[in-house]
Amino acid sequence: MPEIDQDERREWLQAAAKLEGAHRVTLGWMPASLAGYPMLRAPQLARNTPLMTEEMTTRYIRSKEEFASGLNQLSAPPSAPNLLGADSMGALQLDEAARQIRRALTSSRAWVAFHSAHQSLNDDAKEALRSARRELKQRLSAAALDDHESNLAIPRAEHRSHTMTEAVRSLTGPDRIYADAFGEVDRLLDLTMGNVFGELVLFGEPWRAPVFNVETQTPGEPLVGFQTEPIGAFLSTGQVLWLSTEAVTDAVWVELHSIKIDQAEGTHYYFEARVLLNTGEGWPSSTTQVPSI
Structure with a gap:
């Protein structure tokens, strides 16, 4: 492997950090349009859950500072254009692109369901959500996590996820509906702003793949x-x-991939993908074909 000049490496790392910062602040701004923000009652946002930990996690991390920064009062993600080095015209385009994405998210099934769940919360449901967060705070305290596993990051992360899931499943009625609705919002953000967005930034326009046995x-x-x-x-x-x-006229995001090797029939590749609903209407038709073999 060829050596990389130290100055070049440093410059690349600084640019990557700015890009990540712009993405993170944009991701933090997107849910600021949720009903009740910043006072979101979801147990998933209790201290030290996978969404609120400072340790290893597969989820995008939120923070108290983010919720206290007034993102719901801003018309676009703060500082993103500056981090990306955009000029005045580029800043306007970035801000409008972010607003278009949030408008689409706001009209999504997950966002609408969360709004309805928020409206349906009564005093008993609110107290149940507070109780679930208090329980999670205790069960995921530093001491409790150390008792479960003091050194290995993956078992600690798995314990956080399992404990959070248990807390959500212990709820019933409007409080459970609210927690589940928040979970769907979080998964939608992870899919759109993380998985799909990252794939498009890195690899550009999706391929059109020849398929059968659909x-x-x-x-x-x-x-x-x-x-x-x-x-x-x-x-x-x-x-x-x-x-x-x-x-399937919409684009898809591949979730599972398996291979079957048979001496008589040869090798077969099986895939399972999530359909990105309505992309066939709002996305220009692909002009990129899978490279010929």
């Missing part, structure tokens, strides 16, 4: 299964694709 999604489950040959070995989880089938 298993279309069932109502309420926007998942689709398919096989593809001979380019299966070049596809992986996390990719955004268009499928060459009239059965």
